[in-house]
Amino acid sequence: MTSSREDRLPLLGEDDREAAVRRLQEAYASEHLSHEEMDLRLGQALAARTREELATATASLPEPAKAPETTATIAAAAGRIRRGGAWRVPRFLKVHSAFGKVRLDLSRAVFEHGAVDIELQLGSGGARITVPRDAVVDVEGLSTGWKDLRYKPRRPSRPGGPEIRVTGAVGYGRLKIRHARR
Incomplete structure (x- = not known):
């Protein structure tokens, strides 16, 4: 017993x-x-x-390693949102801005996943996204309101670049996506 x-x-x-x-x-x-x-x-x-x-x-064992974050949100009511340099890009990135400019530079970013989804929810103000030279960009899930999207697709210079899917809505601003030169 x-x-x-x-x-x-x-x-x-x-x-x-x-x-x-x-x-x-x-x-x-x-x-x-x-x-x-x-x-x-x-x-x-x-x-x-x-x-x-x-x-x-399991006493005195090191703590298990945590998995990297797969979703992040960057939000601002007004002002600028900037990300650049060698920053880690999560699998899902949500960018929300009511008023202001958004600048995302992914050209030197660290991609831990082969595909990245960026969801934009922009009110007014423009956005510019710089992607790596060898990235493949898909903008099929993006709706623009007042101005058209400016993006000229480019054939990847080498295979294995990240796939970047941009979705969401851009209200009264223009979205420009360009490939890095280097």
Whole structure:
């Protein structure tokens, strides 16, 4: 018969156990654990019945690496929005501006994903996006109100460039998209 304390502790699910085993394997692969300690802790994790017992098996391990952010929002009611230089471009980028100019320079940006979706929601004021020389740009999901889009598609100079999809709406400003020269 189990004690009343064990009855109050929640039992482990298979997902919790699998996550602990992955953490132990990653710690062993990055040489934070010796082979003997890995075997000992793996046995503890597999035999654990409660979260408390599982926590003992993973104690003093480095925290698991977080996945990079996949969505970011840049917003301003008025004023300028500027991004340039070597900045990390998320998988989904939302840009919202009621009044003001938007300048996105992706020519030296770090792309962690092969495809990037940029959603524009612009009231008035123009926007200029500079894309890498070898980027493929898709503007099919973009609607413009007052002025037309200015973009001249370019054949990529080399394969493997990022695919950039621009969607959303531009109200009373002009959107200019150009490829970087270098």
